[in-house]
Amino acid sequence: MKKAILRDQFRQQRxxxxxxxxxxxxxxxxxxxxxxxxxxxxxxxxxxxPLLQHAExxxxxxxxxxxxxxxxxxxxxxxxxxxxxTMKSMLAQDxxxxxxxxxxxxxxxxxxxxxxxxxxxxxxxxxxFDINGHRIGYGKGFYDRFLSTCREDSLKxxxxxxxxxxxxxxxxxxDVPLTTGVTPGDMYEF
Numbered sequence: 001m002k003k004a005i006l007r008d009q010f011r012q013q014r015x016x017x018x019x020x021x022x023x024x025x026x027x028x029x030x031x032x033x034x035x036x037x038x039x040x041x042x043x044x045x046x047x048x049x050p051l052l053q054h055a056e057x058x059x060x061x062x063x064x065x066x067x068x069x070x071x072x073x074x075x076x077x078x079x080x081x082x083x084x085x086t087m088k089s090m091l092a093q094d095x096x097x098x099x100x101x102x103x104x105x106x107x108x109x110x111x112x113x114x115x116x117x118x119x120x121x122x123x124x125x126x127x128x129f130d131i132n133g134h135r136i137g138y139g140k141g142f143y144d145r146f147l148s149t150c151r152e153d154s155l156k157x158x159x160x161x162x163x164x165x166x167x168x169x170x171x172x173x174x175d176v177p178l179t180t181g182v183t184p185g186d187m188y189e190f
Contacts, residue, residue: 014054038066047063059123085140156179157182
């Protein structure tokens with residue numbers, strides 16, 4: 001199936017999930033994620049702030065778990081430049097202020113910008129992924145541009161409320177696949 005069709009289909013399916021069911025699936029995603037072997041050298045995570053109005057997965061659960069599991073973990077969040085469809089990762093501390101951008105996405109406003117090569121783990125937002133690790137994102141290419149500048153050994157992790165689809169027909173040359181996909185029922189390594 002084509003990306004646009006899958007994007008619409010899974011956006012509708014995710015939005016149709018009752019809140020109680022999303023909370024249940026968030027817990028199951030966390031249980032699956034806890035099985036992942038985190039490399040010893042992984043000390044920097046790029047996460048994203050979940051948009052609850054879009055029924056996004058609560059990645060804050062996974063961030064909390066990693067902070068417990070990896071003492072001293074540094075957590076960064078993306079800051080988007082909508083004029084160039086690029087983003088940078090900005091380190092967040094306890095005192096970091098977040099401000100919603102024009103699209104309602106919370107971004108840190110006072111932190112240190114990290115080079116893409118410094119990021120060890122990236123939580124990649126998506127609607128669904130396929131059995132080969134390709135994902136359906138939101139269609140602007142921010143993450144593919146960023147991921148193409150990251151180290152080859154960085155973990156690119158996507159979380160989905162749904163099991164992977166068989167395939168995505170229109171994968172492009174600039175699409176960067178995940179290394180790991182997590183669903184409420186399983187974890188997939190690519």
